[in-house]
Amino acid sequence: xxxxxxxxxxxxxxxxxxxxxxxxxxxxxxxxxxxxxxxxxxxxxxxxxxxxxxxxxxxxxxxxxxxxxxxxxxxxxxxxxxxxxxxxxxxxxxxxxxxxxxxxxxxxxxxxxxxxxxxxxxxxxxxxxxxxxxxxxxxxxxxxxxxxxxxxxxxxxxxxxxxxxxxxxxxxxxxxxxxxxxxxxxxxxxxxxxxxxxxxxxxxxxxxxxxxxxxxxxxxxxxxxxxxxxxxxxxxxxxxxxxxxxxxxxxxxxxxxxxxxxxxxxxxxxxxxxxxxxxxxxxxxxxxxxxxxxxxxxxxxxxxxxxxxxxxxxxxxxxxxxxxxxxxxxxxxxxxxxxxxxxxxxxxxxxxxxxxxxxxxxxxxxxxxxxxxxxxxxxxxxxxxxxxxxxxxxxxxxxxxxxxxxxxxxxxxxxxxxxxxxxxxxxxxxxxxxxxxxxxxxxxxxxxxxxxxxxxxxxxxxxxxxxxxxxxxxxxxxxxxxxxxxxxxxxxxxxxxxxxxxxxxxxxxxxxxxxxxxxxxxxxxxxxxxxxxxxxxxxxxxxxxxxxxxxxxxxxxxxxxxxxxxxxxxxxxxxxxxxxxxxxxxxxxxxxxxxxxxxxxxxxxxxxxxxxxxxxxxxxxxxxxxxxxxxxxxxxxxxxxxxxxxxxxxxxxxxxxxxxxxxxxxxxxxxxxxxxxxxxxxxxxxxxxxxxxxxxxxxxxxxxxxxxxxxxxxxxxxxxxxxxxxxxxxxxxxxxxxxxxxxxxxxxxxxxxxxxxxxxxxxxxxxxxxxxxxxxxxxxxxxxxxxxxxxxxxxxxxxxxxxxxxxxxxxxxxxxxxxxx
Amino acid sequence: xxxxxxxxxxxxxxxxxxxxxxxxxxxxxxxxxxxxxxxxxxxxxxxxxxxxxxxxxxxxxxxxxxxxxxxxxxxxxxxxxxxxxxxxxxxxxxxxxxxxxxxxxxxxxxxxxxxxxxxxxxxxxxxxxxxxxxxxxxxxxxxxxxxxxxxxxxxxxxxxxxxx
Numbered sequence: 001x002x003x004x005x006x007x008x009x010x011x012x013x014x015x016x017x018x019x020x021x022x023x024x025x026x027x028x029x030x031x032x033x034x035x036x037x038x039x040x041x042x043x044x045x046x047x048x049x050x051x052x053x054x055x056x057x058x059x060x061x062x063x064x065x066x067x068x069x070x071x072x073x074x075x076x077x078x079x080x081x082x083x084x085x086x087x088x089x090x091x092x093x094x095x096x097x098x099x100x101x102x103x104x105x106x107x108x109x110x111x112x113x114x115x116x117x118x119x120x121x122x123x124x125x126x127x128x129x130x131x132x133x134x135x136x137x138x139x140x141x142x143x144x145x146x147x148x149x150x151x152x153x154x155x156x157x158x159x160x161x162x163x164x165x166x167x168x169x170x171x172x173x174x175x176x177x178x179x180x181x182x183x184x185x186x187x188x189x190x191x192x193x194x195x196x197x198x199x200x201x202x203x204x205x206x207x208x209x210x211x212x213x214x215x216x217x218x219x220x221x222x223x224x225x226x227x228x229x230x231x232x233x234x235x236x237x238x239x240x241x242x243x244x245x246x247x248x249x250x251x252x253x254x255x256x257x258x259x260x261x262x263x264x265x266x267x268x269x270x271x272x273x274x275x276x277x278x279x280x281x282x283x284x285x286x287x288x289x290x291x292x293x294x295x296x297x298x299x300x301x302x303x304x305x306x307x308x309x310x311x312x313x314x315x316x317x318x319x320x321x322x323x324x325x326x327x328x329x330x331x332x333x334x335x336x337x338x339x340x341x342x343x344x345x346x347x348x349x350x351x352x353x354x355x356x357x358x359x360x361x362x363x364x365x366x367x368x369x370x371x372x373x374x375x376x377x378x379x380x381x382x383x384x385x386x387x388x389x390x391x392x393x394x395x396x397x398x399x400x401x402x403x404x405x406x407x408x409x410x411x412x413x414x415x416x417x418x419x420x421x422x423x424x425x426x427x428x429x430x431x432x433x434x435x436x437x438x439x440x441x442x443x444x445x446x447x448x449x450x451x452x453x454x455x456x457x458x459x460x461x462x463x464x465x466x467x468x469x470x471x472x473x474x475x476x477x478x479x480x481x482x483x484x485x486x487x488x489x490x491x492x493x494x495x496x497x498x499x500x501x502x503x504x505x506x507x508x509x510x511x512x513x514x515x516x517x518x519x520x521x522x523x524x525x526x527x528x529x530x531x532x533x534x535x536x537x538x539x540x541x542x543x544x545x546x547x548x549x550x551x552x553x554x555x556x557x558x559x560x561x562x563x564x565x566x567x568x569x570x571x572x573x574x575x576x577x578x579x580x581x582x583x584x585x586x587x588x589x590x591x592x593x594x595x596x597x598x599x600x601x602x603x604x605x606x607x608x609x610x611x612x613x614x615x616x617x618x619x620x621x622x623x624x625x626x627x628x629x630x631x632x633x634x635x636x637x638x639x640x641x642x643x644x645x646x647x648x649x650x651x652x653x654x655x656x657x658x659x660x661x662x663x664x665x666x667x668x669x670x671x672x673x674x675x676x677x678x679x680x681x682x683x684x685x686x687x688x689x690x691x692x693x694x695x696x697x698x699x700x701x702x703x704x705x706x707x708x709x710x711x712x713x714x715x716x717x718x719x720x721x722x723x724x725x726x727x728x729x730x731x732x733x734x735x736x737x738x739x740x741x742x743x744x745x746x747x748x749x750x751x752x753x754x755x756x757x758x759x760x761x762x763x764x765x766x767x768x769x770x771x772x773x774x775x776x777x778x779x780x781x782x783x784x785x786x787x788x789x790x791x792x793x794x795x796x797x798x799x800x801x802x803x804x805x806x807x808x809x810x811x812x813x814x815x816x817x818x819x820x821x
Numbered sequence: 822x823x824x825x826x827x828x829x830x831x832x833x834x835x836x837x838x839x840x841x842x843x844x845x846x847x848x849x850x851x852x853x854x855x856x857x858x859x860x861x862x863x864x865x866x867x868x869x870x871x872x873x874x875x876x877x878x879x880x881x882x883x884x885x886x887x888x889x890x891x892x893x894x895x896x897x898x899x900x901x902x903x904x905x906x907x908x909x910x911x912x913x914x915x916x917x918x919x920x921x922x923x924x925x926x927x928x929x930x931x932x933x934x935x936x937x938x939x940x941x942x943x944x945x946x947x948x949x950x951x952x953x954x955x956x957x958x959x960x961x962x963x964x965x966x967x968x969x970x971x972x973x974x975x976x977x978x979x980x981x982x983x984x985x
Contacts, residue, residue, distance in 0.1 A: 021922030024857020495921025678960030
């Protein structure tokens, strides 16, 4: 397909909101101020697990400058949670606290300092309970219950799915490997701390401005939590200063701000501190994994059996989905004819885990790709060639009934292998590692290595969080005689550029410039519903809805122009801000003139677009998690240097090729890819959310190590276009998938450099030094978990493998008809 | 206890009566409504709140206005001149160096300070200058590209082409 088919799509344009961001004009939630604004603070638990015997707020109430103090008793007695199956949270805990940082009371005052002082005057009497701080603790103490629901004592979720006979697959294999891996938890660390401003007005209507990625879900849940009709609540997502999944749940500070506003008759702002953000968390689950895979001599996978144990923390959050995601996306990348997955999420008294960029998939990706590397070595195969050979077949189904469409992974592998010099470097570094030339003590012993890994990720979840038959994304496009076009869409721009993508797509359809388009996002009383910025769904789902709305507007305008020019509407084209007949372009009307004719013919020009994904969920219980309209693919090569004396790793270069379907704006896609690689590097080498006694060990930006400019290597990005039939103009996702391969690629490169297998992340220098010491002693040079929890998974649901079945021709999806209303 | 201070911000003098312990960050955002200066930690760890004091990058969350009388303070609102964006702002917008944009003001000011003293920095010099400014979105790549482009344009104002 030739590139000049498009005028806006494919251009490296600035984002439409870039100008406000470089001048400081963009107003994030904490930048908002209203007259008579009161400032709120939350009192949070100092205990990891305790009963609340009594709360005395009298001294706080008496402090001058305090407007109101609330506890859970002031809120309707209702539990909530983002997933309908895990309604286990209270905004302000009433009976017990389950983690350090659980909110207990809230204060509104004349300023933040007074609110903070009032919080310290609230007296809470606790009856401490034993705290369970690990999966092992929680399973070993069924008599201590963190919650009263779930699939067993302290077991939130227990799943088991089997597609085909794995034991037979292992019997057929030439090599069967069993490996154990651990992926430590880590957190999103968005630069903006969560903040919310609530204004409960005298007419009984509530408006909440918040740094949230899901204004729609917050809207729904506020109605339940506050017991107010949803029709009387308006939620506006302020521009979000980084999300990565950390702003996807409804939070205590949002709910408390609403209630405090109602009680004080003032707008109330609550802005979280950085320390609070570490405890709010909902980040990457720590996951322990056992993976058994059978291989033929040629490197084909005969079958795979994966077990995962997730430390879920104190609440459900998205955990049921997270548990499934540690298993169900694995078969999408390679030909995996038979698959068995068992997963369990365990409650502990730590901050709740949830969705972080890649949601549940970086952990098993690390396990699978490191295991492939080990298998390739045993089989004497090149790890890049082996992966290329087993890439999944486009337009087929996986063992677990997921439909894959286009796959650009072979081309991605070819790109990074060639660009990185893999064929030259790998044997050279291997020879150097084998030679072990002695060096004088005063010279650093530096070893270089290259490593490869691949991945796949979903472009939007095929099912909503709550069951419904409505659109996942809605857009209204309106135009008037000014020639200006306005897009209303519930999508939330968290920095990824969703506002800009909407403007580009509608400008492309209407033949105008993105500057002519105004975008009004994420306001539940103004914009059609969009489910939120998660699961890499926004470009595809909002994009398809925007194209549909734009096409409907164009058809109406074309009809009026055709009547005026006396031609058939099918002869008209829209480009360069004009509408006319291509070979009679002198007579073309300006876009504004054309819209004027349209307004005169039809009245107000405002057209809706709706999108819901094709209904392709596997016909088995649990089949709703994993289906996506299409999947993105990535391949990554890392080159690094390890210092054998200190164990420090310096990344030299990263090459990443990403199957984007189509790059609607290559600049934005590169930005997503580079940001993903950066975040993956942090997870691979330094980031960890760990606890000492019951407290977060590093709840500050200094102590929680994340990569700076100095730790981030040069990132070489290559975009592969496969023009997917499901995507808007063929586009797939870019925001999450490219994070996945870099973590195992780093682990594999470290092995190549120094011959030490680190089967757990983060790979910190102490682990490498320890591994080298084992190697010197002639012991197996592996660092990683060696014990698995004593746990019985439930009987698996046995379903026939759908591996290799052809995908249905492009699946029918709801709301897709092209006729204008 | 409150104290009287005169602060010169973006070349405008402001007479203020503020508590002695109120930080420059809080005074800029709350008293002067200059919310372009953001906060990421309020502990001097992330670089988000960076402003320029007499041309030098300073973490406004650790600075007290009482100590800054007579100094020239520049915030992101003072980067553009006469409605014309600073070349750094222009390059950051054009090259996609601002994603969520929350760290952008602090990085722009740190970069401006670098380019004042080092008009032709190497990539490594840019990295070192920005090492105290965390960004979680971009992986820094586009930020480094944008600083390079702005430096080029400042040296040769006629250069309009992108560095890519």
